Amino acid sequence: MKNFTSEISYKTSRSSGAGGQNVNKVETAVTAIWNVSESYYFSEQEKLRISDKLKNRINSEGLLQMTSSESRTQxxxxxxxxxxxxxxxxxxxxxxxxxxxxKPSKRQVQKRIDNKKKISEKKDNRKFKF
Structure with missing residues:
Protein backbone atom coordinates (compact mmCIF):
# COMPACT_ATOMS: atom_id res chain seq x y z
CA MET A 1 0.00 0.00 0.00
CA LYS A 2 1.47 3.29 -1.11
CA ASN A 3 1.14 6.21 1.24
CA PHE A 4 0.39 9.29 -0.86
CA THR A 5 -0.86 11.43 2.04
CA SER A 6 1.72 14.15 1.27
CA GLU A 7 -0.10 14.80 -2.03
CA ILE A 8 -3.49 15.34 -0.37
CA SER A 9 -4.56 18.91 0.31
CA TYR A 10 -7.26 19.81 2.82
CA LYS A 11 -9.97 22.44 2.95
CA THR A 12 -12.18 23.20 5.94
CA SER A 13 -15.78 24.36 6.05
CA ARG A 14 -18.65 24.63 8.49
CA SER A 15 -20.50 21.39 9.11
CA SER A 16 -24.17 21.27 8.21
CA GLY A 17 -27.05 20.04 10.33
CA ALA A 18 -27.88 20.19 14.00
CA GLY A 19 -25.26 20.98 16.61
CA GLY A 20 -25.99 24.44 17.99
CA GLN A 21 -23.37 27.15 18.28
CA ASN A 22 -20.41 24.86 17.60
CA VAL A 23 -21.68 24.14 14.08
CA ASN A 24 -22.47 27.79 13.39
CA LYS A 25 -19.07 29.23 14.29
CA VAL A 26 -16.39 26.50 13.95
CA GLU A 27 -15.10 25.04 10.68
CA THR A 28 -14.98 21.35 11.58
CA ALA A 29 -15.87 19.70 8.25
CA VAL A 30 -12.77 18.69 6.30
CA THR A 31 -12.56 18.09 2.54
CA ALA A 32 -9.59 16.10 1.24
CA ILE A 33 -8.54 16.85 -2.33
CA TRP A 34 -6.12 14.70 -4.34
CA ASN A 35 -5.08 15.16 -7.97
CA VAL A 36 -4.95 11.61 -9.35
CA SER A 37 -3.23 12.42 -12.65
CA GLU A 38 -0.35 14.37 -11.06
CA SER A 39 0.55 11.76 -8.43
CA TYR A 40 4.21 10.70 -8.17
CA TYR A 41 3.45 7.59 -6.12
CA PHE A 42 1.55 5.66 -8.80
CA SER A 43 2.42 4.44 -12.28
CA GLU A 44 0.37 5.51 -15.30
CA GLN A 45 -1.36 2.14 -15.35
CA GLU A 46 -2.31 2.45 -11.67
CA LYS A 47 -3.57 6.01 -12.22
CA LEU A 48 -5.78 4.79 -15.08
CA ARG A 49 -7.15 1.99 -12.87
CA ILE A 50 -7.89 4.45 -10.05
CA SER A 51 -9.54 6.90 -12.47
CA ASP A 52 -11.65 4.13 -13.98
CA LYS A 53 -12.80 2.62 -10.68
CA LEU A 54 -13.47 5.97 -8.97
CA LYS A 55 -14.81 7.87 -12.00
CA ASN A 56 -18.02 8.77 -10.13
CA ARG A 57 -16.01 10.49 -7.38
CA ILE A 58 -13.45 12.28 -9.58
CA ASN A 59 -14.51 15.64 -11.00
CA SER A 60 -13.78 17.08 -14.47
CA GLU A 61 -10.43 18.54 -13.32
CA GLY A 62 -9.26 15.07 -12.24
CA LEU A 63 -9.54 15.75 -8.50
CA LEU A 64 -10.72 13.10 -6.06
CA GLN A 65 -12.67 14.87 -3.31
CA MET A 66 -14.04 13.47 -0.07
CA THR A 67 -15.63 15.29 2.86
CA SER A 68 -16.00 14.28 6.50
CA SER A 69 -18.06 16.03 9.17
CA GLU A 70 -18.61 13.02 11.45
CA SER A 71 -16.63 14.36 14.38
CA ARG A 72 -16.84 17.61 16.34
CA THR A 73 -13.13 18.34 15.83
CA GLN A 74 -11.31 19.30 12.69
CA LYS A 103 -16.83 -27.91 -17.93
CA PRO A 104 -18.43 -30.90 -16.24
CA SER A 105 -16.72 -34.20 -17.06
CA LYS A 106 -18.33 -36.67 -19.45
CA ARG A 107 -18.96 -39.01 -16.54
CA GLN A 108 -20.81 -36.32 -14.58
CA VAL A 109 -22.94 -35.43 -17.62
CA GLN A 110 -23.76 -39.11 -18.24
CA LYS A 111 -24.62 -39.64 -14.56
CA ARG A 112 -27.02 -36.67 -14.64
CA ILE A 113 -28.74 -37.94 -17.81
CA ASP A 114 -29.03 -41.47 -16.39
CA ASN A 115 -30.52 -40.11 -13.20
CA LYS A 116 -33.06 -38.07 -15.19
CA LYS A 117 -34.01 -41.15 -17.20
CA LYS A 118 -34.45 -43.19 -14.02
CA ILE A 119 -36.75 -40.57 -12.48
CA SER A 120 -38.69 -40.26 -15.73
CA GLU A 121 -39.14 -44.03 -15.84
CA LYS A 122 -40.33 -44.09 -12.24
CA LYS A 123 -42.97 -41.45 -13.02
CA ASP A 124 -43.94 -43.27 -16.22
CA ASN A 125 -44.62 -46.44 -14.23
CA ARG A 126 -47.08 -44.57 -12.02
CA LYS A 127 -49.41 -43.98 -14.97
CA PHE A 128 -52.32 -46.29 -15.47
CA LYS A 129 -51.84 -48.44 -18.58
CA PHE A 130 -54.37 -50.67 -20.39
Missing amino acids: LANKKIVTEKMLEMVEKSLFIPKYRVKT
Whole structure:
Protein backbone atom coordinates (compact mmCIF):
# COMPACT_ATOMS: atom_id res chain seq x y z
CA MET A 1 0.00 0.00 0.00
CA LYS A 2 1.47 3.29 -1.11
CA ASN A 3 1.14 6.21 1.24
CA PHE A 4 0.39 9.29 -0.86
CA THR A 5 -0.86 11.43 2.04
CA SER A 6 1.72 14.15 1.27
CA GLU A 7 -0.10 14.80 -2.03
CA ILE A 8 -3.49 15.34 -0.37
CA SER A 9 -4.56 18.91 0.31
CA TYR A 10 -7.26 19.81 2.82
CA LYS A 11 -9.97 22.44 2.95
CA THR A 12 -12.18 23.20 5.94
CA SER A 13 -15.78 24.36 6.05
CA ARG A 14 -18.65 24.63 8.49
CA SER A 15 -20.50 21.39 9.11
CA SER A 16 -24.17 21.27 8.21
CA GLY A 17 -27.05 20.04 10.33
CA ALA A 18 -27.88 20.19 14.00
CA GLY A 19 -25.26 20.98 16.61
CA GLY A 20 -25.99 24.44 17.99
CA GLN A 21 -23.37 27.15 18.28
CA ASN A 22 -20.41 24.86 17.60
CA VAL A 23 -21.68 24.14 14.08
CA ASN A 24 -22.47 27.79 13.39
CA LYS A 25 -19.07 29.23 14.29
CA VAL A 26 -16.39 26.50 13.95
CA GLU A 27 -15.10 25.04 10.68
CA THR A 28 -14.98 21.35 11.58
CA ALA A 29 -15.87 19.70 8.25
CA VAL A 30 -12.77 18.69 6.30
CA THR A 31 -12.56 18.09 2.54
CA ALA A 32 -9.59 16.10 1.24
CA ILE A 33 -8.54 16.85 -2.33
CA TRP A 34 -6.12 14.70 -4.34
CA ASN A 35 -5.08 15.16 -7.97
CA VAL A 36 -4.95 11.61 -9.35
CA SER A 37 -3.23 12.42 -12.65
CA GLU A 38 -0.35 14.37 -11.06
CA SER A 39 0.55 11.76 -8.43
CA TYR A 40 4.21 10.70 -8.17
CA TYR A 41 3.45 7.59 -6.12
CA PHE A 42 1.55 5.66 -8.80
CA SER A 43 2.42 4.44 -12.28
CA GLU A 44 0.37 5.51 -15.30
CA GLN A 45 -1.36 2.14 -15.35
CA GLU A 46 -2.31 2.45 -11.67
CA LYS A 47 -3.57 6.01 -12.22
CA LEU A 48 -5.78 4.79 -15.08
CA ARG A 49 -7.15 1.99 -12.87
CA ILE A 50 -7.89 4.45 -10.05
CA SER A 51 -9.54 6.90 -12.47
CA ASP A 52 -11.65 4.13 -13.98
CA LYS A 53 -12.80 2.62 -10.68
CA LEU A 54 -13.47 5.97 -8.97
CA LYS A 55 -14.81 7.87 -12.00
CA ASN A 56 -18.02 8.77 -10.13
CA ARG A 57 -16.01 10.49 -7.38
CA ILE A 58 -13.45 12.28 -9.58
CA ASN A 59 -14.51 15.64 -11.00
CA SER A 60 -13.78 17.08 -14.47
CA GLU A 61 -10.43 18.54 -13.32
CA GLY A 62 -9.26 15.07 -12.24
CA LEU A 63 -9.54 15.75 -8.50
CA LEU A 64 -10.72 13.10 -6.06
CA GLN A 65 -12.67 14.87 -3.31
CA MET A 66 -14.04 13.47 -0.07
CA THR A 67 -15.63 15.29 2.86
CA SER A 68 -16.00 14.28 6.50
CA SER A 69 -18.06 16.03 9.17
CA GLU A 70 -18.61 13.02 11.45
CA SER A 71 -16.63 14.36 14.38
CA ARG A 72 -16.84 17.61 16.34
CA THR A 73 -13.13 18.34 15.83
CA GLN A 74 -11.31 19.30 12.69
CA LEU A 75 -8.34 17.05 13.50
CA ALA A 76 -10.52 13.95 13.89
CA ASN A 77 -12.36 14.71 10.65
CA LYS A 78 -9.03 15.12 8.85
CA LYS A 79 -7.91 11.72 10.11
CA ILE A 80 -11.24 10.09 9.12
CA VAL A 81 -11.27 11.54 5.60
CA THR A 82 -7.60 10.59 5.02
CA GLU A 83 -8.22 6.99 6.11
CA LYS A 84 -11.33 6.78 3.91
CA MET A 85 -9.42 8.07 0.90
CA LEU A 86 -6.48 5.69 1.45
CA GLU A 87 -8.87 2.75 1.81
CA MET A 88 -10.85 3.71 -1.30
CA VAL A 89 -7.72 4.05 -3.46
CA GLU A 90 -6.38 0.74 -2.11
CA LYS A 91 -9.66 -1.01 -3.02
CA SER A 92 -9.63 0.50 -6.51
CA LEU A 93 -6.14 -0.92 -7.14
CA PHE A 94 -7.18 -4.48 -6.20
CA ILE A 95 -7.15 -6.80 -9.23
CA PRO A 96 -9.49 -9.76 -8.82
CA LYS A 97 -8.16 -13.21 -9.61
CA TYR A 98 -9.07 -14.47 -13.09
CA ARG A 99 -11.70 -17.20 -12.95
CA VAL A 100 -11.05 -20.17 -15.22
CA LYS A 101 -14.28 -21.58 -16.62
CA THR A 102 -14.69 -25.31 -16.16
CA LYS A 103 -16.83 -27.91 -17.93
CA PRO A 104 -18.43 -30.90 -16.24
CA SER A 105 -16.72 -34.20 -17.06
CA LYS A 106 -18.33 -36.67 -19.45
CA ARG A 107 -18.96 -39.01 -16.54
CA GLN A 108 -20.81 -36.32 -14.58
CA VAL A 109 -22.94 -35.43 -17.62
CA GLN A 110 -23.76 -39.11 -18.24
CA LYS A 111 -24.62 -39.64 -14.56
CA ARG A 112 -27.02 -36.67 -14.64
CA ILE A 113 -28.74 -37.94 -17.81
CA ASP A 114 -29.03 -41.47 -16.39
CA ASN A 115 -30.52 -40.11 -13.20
CA LYS A 116 -33.06 -38.07 -15.19
CA LYS A 117 -34.01 -41.15 -17.20
CA LYS A 118 -34.45 -43.19 -14.02
CA ILE A 119 -36.75 -40.57 -12.48
CA SER A 120 -38.69 -40.26 -15.73
CA GLU A 121 -39.14 -44.03 -15.84
CA LYS A 122 -40.33 -44.09 -12.24
CA LYS A 123 -42.97 -41.45 -13.02
CA ASP A 124 -43.94 -43.27 -16.22
CA ASN A 125 -44.62 -46.44 -14.23
CA ARG A 126 -47.08 -44.57 -12.02
CA LYS A 127 -49.41 -43.98 -14.97
CA PHE A 128 -52.32 -46.29 -15.47
CA LYS A 129 -51.84 -48.44 -18.58
CA PHE A 130 -54.37 -50.67 -20.39
